[in-house]
Amino acid sequence: MAQLLQHLINGLAAGTIYALVALGYTMVYGVLKLINFAHGDVMMVGVYMGYATAFALGRDMRSSLLGVAVVFAVAMLGCALLGFLIERFAYRPLREKPRLTALITAIGISFALSYGFQLDLGFLPGAAPRAFPEVIEPVEWLVIGDRDVVVWNWQVISFGIAVALMVGLQYLVFRTRFGRAMRAVSWDHRVAALMGIPTDRVIALTFMLSSALAAGAGLLYAIKDTSVSPLMGLYVGLKAFVAAVIGGIGHVPGAVVGGLVLGLVEEFVVGYAASTWRDAVAFGFLILVLLVKPGGLFGRVAAEKV
Amino acid sequence: METPAIPAPEARSAVPASLRGLLPVLLALPVLALFQGLMSDAPFASYLLSVVGVNIILAVSLNIVNGMTGQFSIGHAGFMAVGAYISGVLSLNFKDVALSFLPVAVSDQVFFVVSLLVGGLAAALCGFLVGLPSLRLRGDYLAIVTLGFGEIIRVVVQNTDAFGRALGLSGIPQTSSPAMVYFFVFLTVLVARRITGSSHGRSLWAIREDEVAAEAMGVDTTGYKVRAFVISSFFAGIAGALFAHFVPIINPGSFTFVKSMEIVVMVVLGGLGSTTGAIVAATFLTLLPEGMRSLFTLLGAEGSLAQKVDQIRMPVYGLLLVALMLARPQGLFGTKEIWDVLPRWIPRKRRGLA
Numbered sequence: 124m125a126q127l128l129q130h131l132i133n134g135l136a137a138g139t140i141y142a143l144v145a146l147g148y149t150m151v152y153g154v155l156k157l158i159n160f161a162h163g164d165v166m167m168v169g170v171y172m173g174y175a176t177a178f179a180l181g182r183d184m185r186s187s188l189l190g191v192a193v194v195f196a197v198a199m200l201g202c203a204l205l206g207f208l209i210e211r212f213a214y215r216p217l218r219e220k221p222r223l224t225a226l227i228t229a230i231g232i233s234f235a236l237s238y239g240f241q242l243d244l245g246f247l248p249g250a251a252p253r254a255f256p257e258v259i260e261p262v263e264w265l266v267i268g269d270r271d272v273v274v275w276n277w278q279v280i281s282f283g284i285a286v287a288l289m290v291g292l293q294y295l296v297f298r299t300r301f302g303r304a305m306r307a308v309s310w311d312h313r314v315a316a317l318m319g320i321p322t323d324r325v326i327a328l329t330f331m332l333s334s335a336l337a338a339g340a341g342l343l344y345a346i347k348d349t350s351v352s353p354l355m356g357l358y359v360g361l362k363a364f365v366a367a368v369i370g371g372i373g374h375v376p377g378a379v380v381g382g383l384v385l386g387l388v389e390e391f392v393v394g395y396a397a398s399t400w401r402d403a404v405a406f407g408f409l410i411l412v413l414l415v416k417p418g419g420l421f422g423r424v425a426a427e428k429v
Numbered sequence: 430m431e432t433p434a435i436p437a438p439e440a441r442s443a444v445p446a447s448l449r450g451l452l453p454v455l456l457a458l459p460v461l462a463l464f465q466g467l468m469s470d471a472p473f474a475s476y477l478l479s480v481v482g483v484n485i486i487l488a489v490s491l492n493i494v495n496g497m498t499g500q501f502s503i504g505h506a507g508f509m510a511v512g513a514y515i516s517g518v519l520s521l522n523f524k525d526v527a528l529s530f531l532p533v534a535v536s537d538q539v540f541f542v543v544s545l546l547v548g549g550l551a552a553a554l555c556g557f558l559v560g561l562p563s564l565r566l567r568g569d570y571l572a573i574v575t576l577g578f579g580e581i582i583r584v585v586v587q588n589t590d591a592f593g594r595a596l597g598l599s600g601i602p603q604t605s606s607p608a609m610v611y612f613f614v615f616l617t618v619l620v621a622r623r624i625t626g627s628s629h630g631r632s633l634w635a636i637r638e639d640e641v642a643a644e645a646m647g648v649d650t651t652g653y654k655v656r657a658f659v660i661s662s663f664f665a666g667i668a669g670a671l672f673a674h675f676v677p678i679i680n681p682g683s684f685t686f687v688k689s690m691e692i693v694v695m696v697v698l699g700g701l702g703s704t705t706g707a708i709v710a711a712t713f714l715t716l717l718p719e720g721m722r723s724l725f726t727l728l729g730a731e732g733s734l735a736q737k738v739d740q741i742r743m744p745v746y747g748l749l750l751v752a753l754m755l756a757r758p759q760g761l762f763g764t765k766e767i768w769d770v771l772p773r774w775i776p777r778k779r780r781g782l783a
Contacts, residue, residue: 406577
């Protein structure tokens with residue numbers, strides 16, 4: 124029983140992180156109908172920015188509250204800029220082209236980033252995983268029984284940050300002017316432009332927002348895993364994408380549910396079956412969901428307009 | 430209701446219709462035999478040529494899905510792995526068995542071809558299982574599912590003792606030869622070209638250009654997409670099986686994302702939908718790193734620089750994809766074949782589709 128509870132907690136903690144990254148996929152897909160393949164790699168770049176910042180701050184500074192805030196702020200702002208640049212120079216010129224061209228571009232950027240960061244050129248970190256500094260010193264927040272169930276402080280903190288970000292996003296999309304513009308662009312970007320909505324700016328802001336979210340989620344992931352590596356973006360990004368599809372891509376609460384479900388499924392497989400199978404689970408689950416409910420749990424398969 | 434009989438097209442030549450399909454094969458065999466004779470005492474050249482051949486098979490078969498049908502699969506290496514491992518295990522188990530009524534060398538080749546076909550069929554089966562759920566949906570799901578499939582294969586291989594886990598399989602009989610590889614290259618290209626010209630190919634083309642319109646015209650889009658995908662997977666499996674029989678060891682590291690991406694870049698560079706484009710790009714991109722490595726060695730550069738070639742390949746491929754999409758999204762040849770773009774004074778073949 125205690126073991127079950129522990130797995131539940133670990134699964135939820137992992138799931139919130141997937142959910143945050145999945146939100147980025149879902150937002151961009153909602154607005155552009157583009158799978159932003161490079162999303163996970165933008166996240167990876169953000170984690171490296173946080174890593175560099177944490178080292179620049181020094182050992183004492185980075186574990187203070189201000190230090191953590193600076194690390195997160197630098198990574199999130201840096202990623203917002205990166206997201207803006209990618210959208211501006213790689214996706215915008217292709218917006219009226221067939222959808223496949225943008226997808227190929229996204230895959231190209233993804234591979235350029237994840238393998239570019241493996242290069243051994245001196246200023247780049249190289250292929251080997253690095254230990255991520257303990258910006259949040261791990262403390263046992265809650266211990267039940269004889270260490271039957273342990274809840275770490277970073278689990279609570281990341282859960283809190285993730286929930287706060289999700290609530291904020293829900294507010295932004297459904298209660299603000301910008302959110303209304305986003306939904307209008309998502310509905311039909313040409314008509315939205317005719318109605319006076321600056322679609323380019325809305326799309327750019329959506330990219331910046333999703334990239335910043337990814338950076339935040341990536342830092343939480345790096346703190347959980349205590350490591351960074353150039354390929355983390357590819358793996359975390361793929362799983363988060365699976366989460367977004369499970370929830371129904373383009374659907375904001377669906378991405379959150381999908382992330383949590385995926386986190387729990389993975390944790391239970393690791394806990395009760397074998398940890399070596401973990402990476403296969405997400406995709407097996409994805410194929411299963413697509414077979415049974417092609418639109419995901421909350422999405423529906425819309426007829427294509429001509 | 431009775432349909433009016435369609436008059437049979439008049440025979441264009443003296444060759445009987447039943448033989449005409451076989452004609453290219455009959456022509457190819459002596460050429461390949463000659464080729465094999467020339468290659469027999471150049472181990473490195475024949476290895477390199479085999480690699481080029483395998484990559485051509487991979488690129489041409491991926492082109493059936495990504496180019497002709499306009500879907501986007503990025504897990505071709507996964508199917509290659511299925512073919513390689515299934516046929517590899519098969520050949521390992523039948524290593525010491527020989528057909529008594531045949532000379533040993535011939536018997537080996539018989540077993541080799543059988544294990545190739547089994548590997549190809551296994552990959553085709555996987556293609557069916559992966560393609561059916563994802564091809565019912567819009568194209569971009571296929572990209573993710575195929576990528577995921579590649580990962581599943583890797584994890585399965587790493588957890589199965591019969592496949593040698595992370596260490597890989599070694600000791601597979603080296604029964605492959607450049608002639609055999611190029612016989613299958615030839616078959617793949619033949620099938621791809623025949624598909625392009627057939628009504629099947631026209632349906633694929635319709636799906637590529639506008640799926641909704643194709644469906645409205647009565648094209649069974651899912652059926653055609655799945656069939657194209659299965660054919661493509663079959664040849665990827667064959668390529669993997671060939672590969673397994675001329676490299677000393679196969680391990681999960683040979684069939685990663687990187688390999689899948691390499692094939693995608695070949696197809697996109699050659700032009701989505703151009704079979705000859707895929708061949709040219711596959712040949713070029715396989716020989717390029719090799720050439721650069723020998724060039725660096727020739728110039729007396731230290732070993733590290735030659736290794737950099739391998740390291741820098743992936744980021745360059747990524748950027749190349751982006752640059753191609755921005756500047757020339759149709760690739761080198763677009764949907765044309767090589768004889769459509771050759772200078773005018775060379776006699777042209779009849780125009781294909783496009």
